[in-house]
Amino acid sequence: MREYLRYALTIALKDLAIEWRTKTAFASGLAFAILVLAVLFFSRDPTAVASRDIAPGALWVTFTFAAMLGLNRAFFLESEERALDAVLLTGIPRSAIFWGKFLGNLAFVGAIEAVSLPLFVLFYDIVVWPYLPSLVLVIAMATVAFVAIGTILSAMVVRTRYAELMLPLLLLPFLVPPLVGGVQLTARLLDGRPLSDYLGWLRLIGAFDLAFVTLAAVLFGVVLDE
Amino acid sequence: MREYLRYALTIALKDLAIEWRTKTAFASGLAFAILVLAVLFFSRDPTAVASRDIAPGALWVTFTFAAMLGLNRAFFLESEERALDAVLLTGIPRSAIFWGKFLGNLAFVGAIEAVSLPLFVLFYDIVVWPYLPSLVLVIAMATVAFVAIGTILSAMVVRTRYAELMLPLLLLPFLVPPLVGGVQLTARLLDGRPLSDYLGWLRLIGAFDLAFVTLAAVLFGVVLDE
Amino acid sequence: MMTMDRAERMARVGGAITLLALVGVIGVYVRALAFTPVERFQGLAQKIYYVHVPNAWAALLAFVVTGLLSILYLWLKDRRIDLAAAASAEVGMAFAVVMMTTGPIWGKPIWGTWWTWDARLTSTLFLFLLFVGYLVLRGVMTDPGVRGRFCAVIGIMALVLVPFIHMTVYLFRTLHPQPILLKPSAPSLPGAMLVTLLTSIFVFTVLYVGFTTQRYALAVMRELRAEEAANAA
Amino acid sequence: MISTDPVLRAEKLSRSFGYRPVLRDVSLELRRSQMLVLVGANGAGKTTLLRVLAGLLRPTSGTVECSVRVGAVTHDSMLYPALTARENLRFFARLLNVNDPERIDELLELLGLGTRGDDRVQTFSRGMVQRLTIARALLHRPQLLLLDEPLTGLDASGRWELVERLGTLRADGAAMVVVTHQPEALHDVGTHLGRLDGGRLLALEPMGGVDA
Amino acid sequence: MISTDPVLRAEKLSRSFGYRPVLRDVSLELRRSQMLVLVGANGAGKTTLLRVLAGLLRPTSGTVECSVRVGAVTHDSMLYPALTARENLRFFARLLNVNDPERIDELLELLGLGTRGDDRVQTFSRGMVQRLTIARALLHRPQLLLLDEPLTGLDASGRWELVERLGTLRADGAAMVVVTHQPEALHDVGTHLGRLDGGRLLALEPMGGVDA
Numbered sequence A, B: 001m002r003e004y005l006r007y008a009l010t011i012a013l014k015d016l017a018i019e020w021r022t023k024t025a026f027a028s029g030l031a032f033a034i035l036v037l038a039v040l041f042f043s044r045d046p047t048a049v050a051s052r053d054i055a056p057g058a059l060w061v062t063f064t065f066a067a068m069l070g071l072n073r074a075f076f077l078e079s080e081e082r083a084l085d086a087v088l089l090t091g092i093p094r095s096a097i098f099w100g101k102f103l104g105n106l107a108f109v110g111a112i113e114a115v116s117l118p119l120f121v122l123f124y125d126i127v128v129w130p131y132l133p134s135l136v137l138v139i140a141m142a143t144v145a146f147v148a149i150g151t152i153l154s155a156m157v158v159r160t161r162y163a164e165l166m167l168p169l170l171l172l173p174f175l176v177p178p179l180v181g182g183v184q185l186t187a188r189l190l191d192g193r194p195l196s197d198y199l200g201w202l203r204l205i206g207a208f209d210l211a212f213v214t215l216a217a218v219l220f221g222v223v224l225d226e
Numbered sequence C: 001m002m003t004m005d006r007a008e009r010m011a012r013v014g015g016a017i018t019l020l021a022l023v024g025v026i027g028v029y030v031r032a033l034a035f036t037p038v039e040r041f042q043g044l045a046q047k048i049y050y051v052h053v054p055n056a057w058a059a060l061l062a063f064v065v066t067g068l069l070s071i072l073y074l075w076l077k078d079r080r081i082d083l084a085a086a087a088s089a090e091v092g093m094a095f096a097v098v099m100m101t102t103g104p105i106w107g108k109p110i111w112g113t114w115w116t117w118d119a120r121l122t123s124t125l126f127l128f129l130l131f132v133g134y135l136v137l138r139g140v141m142t143d144p145g146v147r148g149r150f151c152a153v154i155g156i157m158a159l160v161l162v163p164f165i166h167m168t169v170y171l172f173r174t175l176h177p178q179p180i181l182l183k184p185s186a187p188s189l190p191g192a193m194l195v196t197l198l199t200s201i202f203v204f205t206v207l208y209v210g211f212t213t214q215r216y217a218l219a220v221m222r223e224l225r226a227e228e229a230a231n232a233a
Numbered sequence D, E: 001m002i003s004t005d006p007v008l009r010a011e012k013l014s015r016s017f018g019y020r021p022v023l024r025d026v027s028l029e030l031r032r033s034q035m036l037v038l039v040g041a042n043g044a045g046k047t048t049l050l051r052v053l054a055g056l057l058r059p060t061s062g063t064v065e066c067s068v069r070v071g072a073v074t075h076d077s078m079l080y081p082a083l084t085a086r087e088n089l090r091f092f093a094r095l096l097n098v099n100d101p102e103r104i105d106e107l108l109e110l111l112g113l114g115t116r117g118d119d120r121v122q123t124f125s126r127g128m129v130q131r132l133t134i135a136r137a138l139l140h141r142p143q144l145l146l147l148d149e150p151l152t153g154l155d156a157s158g159r160w161e162l163v164e165r166l167g168t169l170r171a172d173g174a175a176m177v178v179v180t181h182q183p184e185a186l187h188d189v190g191t192h193l194g195r196l197d198g199g200r201l202l203a204l205e206p207m208g209g210v211d212a
């Protein structure tokens, strides 16, 4: 078991090390986040809509698309020189590879979120401090599902040479539940209402996390074979 | 001169050939647009915002993301097996390579824009017919600038390994003006105000196009050296 | 796989079923247009109901079958199951397209809008898109083995996803029901209409079976021919 | 002949890509200290066979049994270009539970990369990448080596050293399948020469290397 | 010695990557029908030199003059994997203004890819890719060929045919620089043997090939 965890961690850390080296995915993710925030901010007709009303949507759309840019890369690393083959050759359990990539991506997406959240607060000047913990909780829950699915899907599309086009195509439908849930909860939070009023959404996202993290972990082995 | 055009076209067509290799690429472009639009639709707080208010933002986020995907891909094709080197070896003028990639990207982004526009009308049920021409004009203008800048910068990413971190962030300041301009104009148009009220924005984007398309074409040759 | 003549026989059977179903469809419409009372509020527009609903039903049926076959494929690893799943998905796509077009055509006169983000509509839309993705993926994968496994994974995940999307859109709506929107749900139909609807649903189910059998048989035949060709070379 | 039970056993392997059959009923057995040198025209299916034996590619039909630690070199370096040589080896060492810290430096030395261990693989020349790939394959002292054109890109001394090395490894009991277009280079170390033709493995001929 | 003015002239080329000097004052001249066979240890700078001569890499200092059509083979295939062999050649033919439509089929035949012209390059075996790369380099009948390890991945017959081919091309007046780790294979066709060491090009030795 400790072995197993060590394998997963080794893989995750390796991904982060590479990302830290090149910073490509992070930079483009961040750049894109800023673009989206700006676009959404300026796209509203100030006479019609208050910026804070579109803030939750902006936040989540930013997260989604910024993160998607990064996911493509995570498996490109493995396919570039077919390093994944060497990993498979080591004979470590395939689910360990999944958890490794999963953790790596989670850290990556988390980083992007951590950076765009302040930007978002800045742009839409809203007060988050009072309910920051709940907000973080919501974000975390939504992100987990998102990353789990993204991990298995990117492992597939990277083999198709149409990865850029295929990943959003396959991934976006799966994002609807966590995304919509995230937005709704965020909106409520910004209105200063307590999370407890929205257990429905929380439950939904929770169940979603559970279902798809398991499913992804189980199906991942199937995806690695050639 | 005819030679020159033929080179550019050959390159553009090659890119599109690879892009549309799969007959279903159009389908995926379409689905992609629907998904982005839908995600944005649901990422709003229905109690606070009417869908039409976020419509322009939705439209432009879709465009931006589509463009990003296209650009990332366009130069990955060249760098994958360093095919760009072989193109350089043919000794055709480097600006012809620029125009080729530029046209290819323009076609790709344009195609996605063309499919998302009607969907956007459908989903956010808004009436565009009256000012469709002006809208198309605005979109075209903003897209040109976007693609020109994207083309040259993505070329730099391919050739200069260590600049990877900087480039997406570099891209940013250049993209904000056309995007914000486009978004603002769209919003106004949807409010049924005539374009003529916004010559300021139009001029800005126009000037921007001129400046950066020229600049990109000129600088492109330099960028390609290693 | 299976032998060529078995595949051909299968194709013929599928063709026969399809033919039967088509006759049935004609029957249903004759009944729908001639012998079923015109709906009071919606008028003739309501006739589209007998196209829309059975198509929707057939589409959903097809997608569910694909999902189940996907599970089966990962379990038994038999290439034919993969082909069957693909066949079902393609046929379902056809029905879905009819559904997605008749729906709005119906919606415009009745709801006054082409589209509404109602729970069922939306979940259907996303399901539809997922299967676009499914078929696109099939299109771009070259190796049958990998293609089969990848598509199976998508099929299974789609199966799990749909209820979640439905719940989501439902929660989203209940927060703030649209004033103008009347959600499409079976109005308590007068007997005649109900009978017509049920028969049409039955007929379309048969049609689905016919199409899928045929499509599957054709796929098998294509594989067999290609194999012969390759072995000859 | 001390070694009795085979280290690697493949039974009636077939593999086709799309509809093109590439391998047809290939069966082979390999025991300790045996080196099968595999030749064949371009596109004969050597790489495919090796990838199937390594378990990286599913055979369309047939089975592969392998009881021991495997190390492999393929056409792709299977390394992370953005990491340094040492980082790459350390990463795989962790996954392979190779705990002896000297091992990595020892291999870098052995393959003449001692001075370049901390440069990114991205900046390596072709031959240097090939050397590192070989180092990765030897990391965990495998008992079965699957090598696809291991000599490509190596300079004269590199080739010579590698062949030497393979000889000693084999003598120490490692089994190997080596794909090459220059069997003559392996003449003294190989024990069996196999030719792949039309997807079939033709009868093995003996080679200079003594079968322990 | 008909050929008088050099086809390729390089003067005091230096190139460093970061702070690592890789080439130091390399000068060379090449005339029609001359073939310089270039050898050197892994990491000696052969590829770097070739890329500088091809104009793909800027020298840190020094100049390269080349008056004729150039064809090159490098470590990377420089092809589009998503396109078929024929599509690749057609694409480059357009850019090179090669209008003779037979040329492509002729080359595919010549390199033994006649039956595979309409398969995507991504499905090719290593040797098949190498063959296509060579076809691409010969497409426009270049008068100067820069070849980086052109024999790698080729099977015995492929190697033999290529060497033959290079011989005839040279006889017809083409000049070449060929990097290889097996100079012996080119003994009969090469005219000069150059060794790159410590970034310097050592004095050229004559080879078997007759300098027209």
Ligand code: HEM
Pocket (backbone or CB within 6 Å): C052, C053, C056, C057, C060, C099, C100, C102, C103, C104, C105, C106, C107, C108, C110, C111, C114, C115, C116, C120, C121, C124, C125, C184, C185, C186, C187
């Ligand atoms: C706009 C696109 C539309 C789509 C994608 C769509 C999709 C569907 C789907 C998936 C079903 C479920 C069939 C089943 O549960 O077996 C359905 C049934 C139905 N739809 Fe639509 N529909 C659309 C528009 C409409 C419109 C405009 C109406 C007009 C009122 C309508 C009325 C119905 C009715 C009455 C049923 C059958 C009753 C029921 O199953 O509850 N639909 N449609």
Ligand SMILES: Nc1ncnc2c1ncn2[C@@H]1O[C@H](COP(=O)(O)OP(=O)(O)OP(=O)(O)O)[C@@H](O)[C@H]1O
Pocket (backbone or CB within 6 Å): C142, D017, D018, D022, D040, D041, D042, D043, D044, D045, D046, D047, D048, D049, E122, E123, E124, E125, E126, E127, E128, E153, E155
């Ligand atoms: N992914 C793939 N898709 C389709 N065909 C493939 C694929 N990989 C290999 N092939 C085909 O299988 C055949 C054998 O390929 P393989 O790489 O095994 O040849 P090889 O013996 O290694 O040749 P080389 O000596 O050139 O390396 C070739 O005809 C090749 O085109």
Ligand SMILES: Nc1ncnc2c1ncn2[C@@H]1O[C@H](COP(=O)(O)OP(=O)(O)OP(=O)(O)O)[C@@H](O)[C@H]1O
Pocket (backbone or CB within 6 Å): D122, D123, D124, D125, D126, D127, D128, D153, D155, E017, E018, E022, E040, E041, E042, E043, E044, E045, E046, E047, E048, E049
């Ligand atoms: N992009 C780069 N960045 C940094 N260093 C590089 C780069 N490319 C090459 N080098 C270094 O330059 C030196 C020469 O590389 P080059 O590829 O020219 O060697 P080579 O003679 O072709 O070797 P081989 O026989 O292995 O192909 C090597 O030490 C290599 O590490």
Ligand SMILES: [Mg+2]
Pocket (backbone or CB within 6 Å): D046, D047, D048, D075, D148, E125, E126, E127
């Ligand atoms: Mg091979």
Ligand SMILES: [Mg+2]
Pocket (backbone or CB within 6 Å): D125, D126, D127, E046, E047, E048, E075, E148
């Ligand atoms: Mg080299």
